[in-house]
Amino acid sequence: MATEYVAAPMPGVFYRRTAPDEPALVEVGDEVSEGDTVALIGVMKNFHDITVPSDGVVADILIENEAEVEAGQDVIELTIDG
Incomplete structure (x- = not known):
């Protein structure tokens, strides 16, 4: 697993x-x-989806709901069969 x-x-x-x-x-x-x-990421009352790039299982959610995030900041950890 990866x-x-x-x-x-x-x-x-x-x-x-x-x-x-x-x-x-x-x-x-x-x-x-x-x-x-x-x-979702909210920017100036617009919302943008955060999607997963691969099939997997959510291992951890790294950010609290309604917290500020930076571009490129990891927000979800996935476990991928591989």
């Missing part, structure tokens, strides 16, 4: 949910498929 990190594509605010009253998009232990949206 570890892969999903990085923020731009600076902004990291959101784990699509709306405050919605459940988190993913939790630790969830299986994800390539292209799945696992979080």
